[in-house]
Amino acid sequence: MSRRSMLLLRRHAPRAVAAFTRRLSNARAEPQFLHLAPSGDFWIGSKIYAAKHNPSDYVRSLPLPIGQVIPEDCPHEALVKMYDNKEVDAEQLRPAWSAGDPTAAVVPPGLCQLTDEFSDCTLEERTWVSDDSFVVRFGLPDSSQPLNLSTCACILAGHEDNVRPYTPISTNALTGSFELLVKAYANGALSQRLATMEIEEKMPFKHIQFNVKTQYPFSAKKVGMLAGGTGITPMLQALHAILGSPDDETEVSLVYGSKTSDGILARETLKEWEAEEPWRFRVTHVVGGVIGEDHIKRHMPPPEEDCVFFICGPDLMYNALCGPRGDPEVTGLLKKLGYSKSQVYKF
Numbered sequence: 001m002s003r004r005s006m007l008l009l010r011r012h013a014p015r016a017v018a019a020f021t022r023r024l025s026n027a028r029a030e031p032q033f034l035h036l037a038p039s040g041d042f043w044i045g046s047k048i049y050a051a052k053h054n055p056s057d058y059v060r061s062l063p064l065p066i067g068q069v070i071p072e073d074c075p076h077e078a079l080v081k082m083y084d085n086k087e088v089d090a091e092q093l094r095p096a097w098s099a100g101d102p103t104a105a106v107v108p109p110g111l112c113q114l115t116d117e118f119s120d121c122t123l124e125e126r127t128w129v130s131d132d133s134f135v136v137r138f139g140l141p142d143s144s145q146p147l148n149l150s151t152c153a154c155i156l157a158g159h160e161d162n163v164r165p166y167t168p169i170s171t172n173a174l175t176g177s178f179e180l181l182v183k184a185y186a187n188g189a190l191s192q193r194l195a196t197m198e199i200e201e202k203m204p205f206k207h208i209q210f211n212v213k214t215q216y217p218f219s220a221k222k223v224g225m226l227a228g229g230t231g232i233t234p235m236l237q238a239l240h241a242i243l244g245s246p247d248d249e250t251e252v253s254l255v256y257g258s259k260t261s262d263g264i265l266a267r268e269t270l271k272e273w274e275a276e277e278p279w280r281f282r283v284t285h286v287v288g289g290v291i292g293e294d295h296i297k298r299h300m301p302p303p304e305e306d307c308v309f310f311i312c313g314p315d316l317m318y319n320a321l322c323g324p325r326g327d328p329e330v331t332g333l334l335k336k337l338g339y340s341k342s343q344v345y346k347f
Contacts, residue, residue, distance in 0.1 A: 027184045027195035029128035033061040034070050034088055040079040044069055060086060066262075067129040068093040097127045097135045099236055099269040102276075104244030105172035109212045111148040113140055118158055118204035123197055124177060130263050133183045133230065135169070136194055138203065143176035151241045152213040152234055152310075152347070158204045162190045165211065167233040167347070169266075171240050181265060183230045214345050216241040220308040223250055224300040226291055226321055228257040228313025232265050234347040235310060243273055243281060250280065255295050257286040257313065291321065293333055303338040312347035322346060 035049045036042045037059050048061040060083055064070070070079075071094045078092050121138040128134045140147060147168060149155065154167040157180075170179035184195040197203065216238065223242070225235045235254060242250050258264045264285060274283050284299045301307040311322055318324055322344050323331035330344045 027132075027192055029066045029131055029134070032064045032066070032069075032128075034064050034082070036060050036062060036079060036083050038080070038083055040076045040083070042070065042074075042079060062086070062088050064088060065093065066131055067096050069096045070094070095129070095268045097129050099169060099240070099266060102240050102243035102273060103171045103173045104241045104248075105146070106151050106216055106241050106245075107148050107172055109150040109153065109209075109215065112150070112153070112155075112207045113142055113145055113148050114155055114205050114207040116206055116208045118206045120202040121178075121205050123199055123201050123203065125199070126195075129181070129265060133181065133263070133265055134195060135179055135181050137170075137177050137179045138205070139177045146172040146175050147178045148172055149178075149207065150212060151216040152238055153207070154211045154213075154234070154347075155205050155207045156211065157190060157194070158206070162193075164188075164190045167237055169233050169236045171237075171244075181230055181233050181236075213347060214308075217245075217248070218242075218250065218308060220306045220343075221250060222301040222305055222307040223252045224296075224307055224309045225252060225254040225256075226296075226300075226309065226311045226313070226317075227254065228291070228317045229259075229263075230265065231312030231314070231317070231347070232256060234312050236266060236269070238310060239273065239281070243277060251301075252281045253284075253299050253301065254282070255284045255286060255291050255299050257289070257291050257317070259288060261287050291317065293337070296333065296337060303340070303343065307343060309334065309339060309344045310347060311344065318346060 030046045032044055032046055033048060034042055035045055044064065049059045062082065070092055074092050078089055082089050119141050121140060123136060124139050125137040126134055149168060149172065154165045156163050157166055166180045166182065168178045169181050182191055182194050184191045194203070227235050239252065242248050242252060270283050274281050282299070284295065286295060311318065315325070319332065321332050322334045323329060325346050328341065330339060330341045334344055
């Protein structure tokens with residue numbers, strides 16, 4: 001079931017949804033409500049439904065946790081029970097966004113639909129997945145073709161004089177559009193723009209050779225991933241290729257740092273992927289702390305093994321673990337533990 005279908009009204013009741021369009025200095029997710037009728041008909045929207053009907057037709061507006069929805073196939077009896085109890089049943093909630101199954105839709109560099117000149121892409125959908133992070137889907141200039149971005153690589157988003165790199169979390173199996181996972185930073189002009197621009201507004205994107213990173217298939221039997229916050233995005237891109245390739249036996253260990261448990265991005269996706277192949281994909285969450293020496297010693301392959309490291313996160317994380325992002329040399333904790341420059345990739 002698609003994310004779009006989750007938001008559609010069952011049985012033809014009116015839909016009361018509004019796009020997130022506020023122009024704020026620090027954008028955050030709007031509250032979402034499950035609008036539920038006694039019959040079990042429901043839809044999801046950002047405004048409380050002001051029902052002025054007979055009591056038998058009264059629609060309740062029940063608050064939903066940010067980043068979660070009631071799916072279209074929710075059992076009818078569960079919906080009626082939620083109406084009667086005047087609260088959402090947590091067991092019926094599903095993530096508002098999911099990466100789906102691992103999908104290896106790998107293409108070589110040089111085929112990306114986006115070129116080294118900016119092209120306008122149209123915002124089609126925005127889904128908030130936490131209080132300050134969201135997934136945006138943009139339509140491509142050629143709607144009949146996929147993005148055709150190689151793995152691993154990123155693209156550049158531009159608005160006026162502000163240009164930032166983003167790694168798509170969708171794969172080349174998606175035709176005509178691509179998806180980005182973005183955190184709205186209070187002092188981040190571009191992320192605030194992405195958080196507040198209107199549906200059907202345009203944003204320029206391009207792809208340059210510098211944005212092409214190490215390429216799949218990767219050169220080692222084991223991959224260690226160290227990610228923080230939205231630094232999970234290149235890891236998702238690589239995991240799609242690794243876990244989605246039937247003959248790939250690469251073992252992956254991911255240590256993922258988040259400020260809060262509610263701020264763990266793609267949490268359900270990672271949980272599902274780990275459950276499917278626990279013998280070769282393991283996830284360790286670090287919540288409210290920093291990724292340290294103990295985490296690497298316990299969960300990462302040792303330097304003498306055939307392994308590589310992928311690292312992406314905030315500047316302080318790079319500085320502590322491997323040295324500044326733009327510095328090709330490896331310093332910090334990974335150097336201390338014996339990992340070489342050839343084993344470490346800074347995204």
